[in-house]
Amino acid sequence: MRLISGVEEWRSFADAQRRANRRVGLVPTMGALHAGHASLFEAAKKHGDVVIVTRFVNPRQFDDHDDLDRYPRTPEVDHALAEAHGVDCLVEPTLAAMWPAYPDPTPTTVSVRGLSDVLEGAARPGHFDGVASVVAKLLTVTGPCRVYFGEKDFQQLAVIRQMVFDLSFAAEVVGCAIVRDADGLAFSSRNVQLSDEARRRAVALSRAVAVVAEAPASASEHRRRLRATLESAGVDVVYAEVVNPGTFVSSLDTDSGDARALVAAKVDGVRLIDNGPVVLKGEQ
Numbered sequence: 001m002r003l004i005s006g007v008e009e010w011r012s013f014a015d016a017q018r019r020a021n022r023r024v025g026l027v028p029t030m031g032a033l034h035a036g037h038a039s040l041f042e043a044a045k046k047h048g049d050v051v052i053v054t055r056f057v058n059p060r061q062f063d064d065h066d067d068l069d070r071y072p073r074t075p076e077v078d079h080a081l082a083e084a085h086g087v088d089c090l091v092e093p094t095l096a097a098m099w100p101a102y103p104d105p106t107p108t109t110v111s112v113r114g115l116s117d118v119l120e121g122a123a124r125p126g127h128f129d130g131v132a133s134v135v136a137k138l139l140t141v142t143g144p145c146r147v148y149f150g151e152k153d154f155q156q157l158a159v160i161r162q163m164v165f166d167l168s169f170a171a172e173v174v175g176c177a178i179v180r181d182a183d184g185l186a187f188s189s190r191n192v193q194l195s196d197e198a199r200r201r202a203v204a205l206s207r208a209v210a211v212v213a214e215a216p217a218s219a220s221e222h223r224r225r226l227r228a229t230l231e232s233a234g235v236d237v238v239y240a241e242v243v244n245p246g247t248f249v250s251s252l253d254t255d256s257g258d259a260r261a262l263v264a265a266k267v268d269g270v271r272l273i274d275n276g277p278v279v280l281k282g283e284q
Contacts, residue, residue: 001083004091007141013089014052014142022049024145026171028138031055032072032189033081036179040148041085043176048146053082054091054138056098060106061130067271072192098137110136112159112166118248119262120155120273123238131156132163144170152178152186154262154275158248178274180206186274198268204233205263208240209276212261216281219251222261230265238264238271242278256282 004010017024025044029037033055044051055078062068075092082090099106109129115121116128139147147164149157161173179187184206185199194202208229212222219242226240242251245260262275 001079001087002089003079004089005093005097007093007097010052010089010091010093011141011143014145017050018144024048024142025051026138026142026145026147027051027053027087028135028147028149029053029055030057030071030189031078032074032192033078034187034189034191035181036150036152036187038081038085039179040150040176041082041087043174044146044148045086047174050088051086052089052091052142052145053087054093056091056093056134058098058130058134059095059102060099060133061127063124063126070193072189098134106133109133110163110167112162115155115159115162115248118155119239119241119243120264123264128156128159132159135160136163136167136169139164139169139171146172146174148174148176150178151175152188152274154245154260155248158246178276184210186272188272190270190272193270194267198270201233201235202265202267202270202272204230204235205265205272205274207233208263209261209274212242212278213276216279218253218283219255219259219280220253222259222278222280226261226263230263235265235267238266242280245277251280253283255280 014024025048027040027044110132111129112132121128157175164171164173183203185203208226211229212225222242230237240263242259242261251259259278259280261278264273
């Protein structure tokens with residue numbers, strides 16, 4: 001596995017792969033790698049020739065400096081996991097290379113209106129501007145590729161897809177299924193911050209989305225069951241919402257068909273998210 005830190009070396013490596021008629025797969029990460037990331041690496045390897053993984057904790061997507069400082073950093077574990085799952089190139093750009101003006105505001109920002117303004121965007125102002133801006137830079141440096149994201153961050157996936165479409169990036173966005181631990185909790189880099197007792201309560205997020213997937217119901221009934229499941233576990237609910245999976249507009253009780261349930265909660269101060277498909281049964 002090749003390790004790269006410089007932007008120009010990274011760009012040259014990707015260009016050389018395409019000149020050799022190799023298909024490039026890109027997996028953006030913030031490190032603290034786990035089985036969910038490994039599934040993305042494997043998907044990229046299966047559908048391409050060369051897998052490039054970026055490992056960069058992007059400060060521009062954090063609205064809380066304490067949260068940024070607490071974000072887990074496990075470089076040795078990350079290197080071993082990436083190599084074990086067939087990653088060809090691990091890019092670890094410096095903060096100065098990515099955002100030369102930091103901590104001052106970066107003059108250029110990519111903002112996806114609408115999709116970025118609700119749920120995670122409303123709870124974490126500026127978060128998706130930071131996400132869209134860093135992914136735009138990753139795609140600009142890497143060049144034409146397939147780029148892989150997990151569906152656990154379902155709203156993020158929608159924001160990136162919209163940005164790639166609107167700005168005509170030479171990239172195909174691939175969403176991959178949520179990977180869960182044996183107890184059902186979705187893998188997340190933040191899970192290591194949970195105590196054993198907090199983790200037992202955190203499983204309520206996956207349980208909530210599983211409960212509402214069991215049978216069609218009205219949007220308000222799905223929301224009631226989501227919130228009830230979370231509150232019964234004693235977690236602090238940030239939101240429990242049912243939306244149109246394309247527009248992220250809140251579903252109405254008159255709506256029928258496919259929708260998406262999304263939940264966010266804090267468990268002893270650790271912020272977690274989860275989501276899953278639901279079917280709406282409109283009330284007449």
